[in-house]
Amino acid sequence: GESVGLHLPTLSVQEGDNSIINCAYSNSASDYFIWYKQESGKGPQFIIDIRSNMDKRQGQRVTVLLNKTVKHLSLQIAATQPGDSAVYFCAHGRGLTGGGNKLTFGTGTQLKVEL
Amino acid sequence: DGGITQSPKYLFRKEGQNVTLSCEQNLNHDAMYWYRQDPGQGLRLIYYSQIVNDFQKGDIAEGYSVSREKKESFPLTVTSAQKNPTAFYLCASRGRANQPQHFGDGTRLSIL
Numbered sequence: 001g002e003s004v005g006l007h008l009p010t011l012s013v014q015e016g017d018n019s020i021i022n023c024a025y026s027n028s029a030s031d032y033f034i035w036y037k038q039e040s041g042k043g044p045q046f047i048i049d050i051r052s053n054m055d056k057r058q059g060q061r062v063t064v065l066l067n068k069t070v071k072h073l074s075l076q077i078a079a080t081q082p083g084d085s086a087v088y089f090c091a092h093g094r095g096l097t098g099g100g101n102k103l104t105f106g107t108g109t110q111l112k113v114e115l
Numbered sequence: 116d117g118g119i120t121q122s123p124k125y126l127f128r129k130e131g132q133n134v135t136l137s138c139e140q141n142l143n144h145d146a147m148y149w150y151r152q153d154p155g156q157g158l159r160l161i162y163y164s165q166i167v168n169d170f171q172k173g174d175i176a177e178g179y180s181v182s183r184e185k186k187e188s189f190p191l192t193v194t195s196a197q198k199n200p201t202a203f204y205l206c207a208s209r210g211r212a213n214q215p216q217h218f219g220d221g222t223r224l225s226i227l
Contacts (some may be wrong), residue, residue, distance in 0.1 A: 008155050030165075034215055034216075034227075036218075041220075042121075042220050042221070043121075043205050043218035043219050043220045043221050044158070044205070044218045045122075045218070046215045046217060049215050051213070084153060089157055091158075091160070095124075097161075099211060101125075101146060101209055101212060101216070102148075102163065102173070103158075103215065103216065105157035105158040105159075106151075106157050107155070107156055107157045108155075108157055
């Protein structure tokens, strides 16, 4: 999940297992939520997004779950592969209600896939 | 290919110098953003622009300046007033409202 400080939380999973990365947010006005994957030395890559009128959205091997009651977001990756190793960021903003679509980013979770 | 191009990939600055980081997009996106990323941390918003000739400060604008004279370009100047400029700088752009921001591959700025 999100944390403050210089040490990224790390999730280690075996290849082929499912991964679940969690994120908590505090702004109840946020209505747009997004997950990015960042590989070393590169910019964040869009994975999947979800709007506040939904609680689940699926993509290819990924599912995002949104629980607005407890302000919690999770990213599930099915059948995790070595190429999934990266830092994963959640971000949230007020896309539907204006605000310039500014996003607030979490500090990230390092996913390590073990062979 | 459509995308966001940041240059240079690595940049070195001497004390007291201003440096300008380039960001160009050919996605026809209206909105553009600049973020700063420090080791082991998330992205923090420096400046953003929703339309040509208009821009707003983000959360950490002090010591930075931007311009938006063309839709496809959003250069960031790191001024000498920025006392801790060493970081990874990321530019993003967005099409329609409530669409995801897409990022370039960043510029790493270091102090000599």
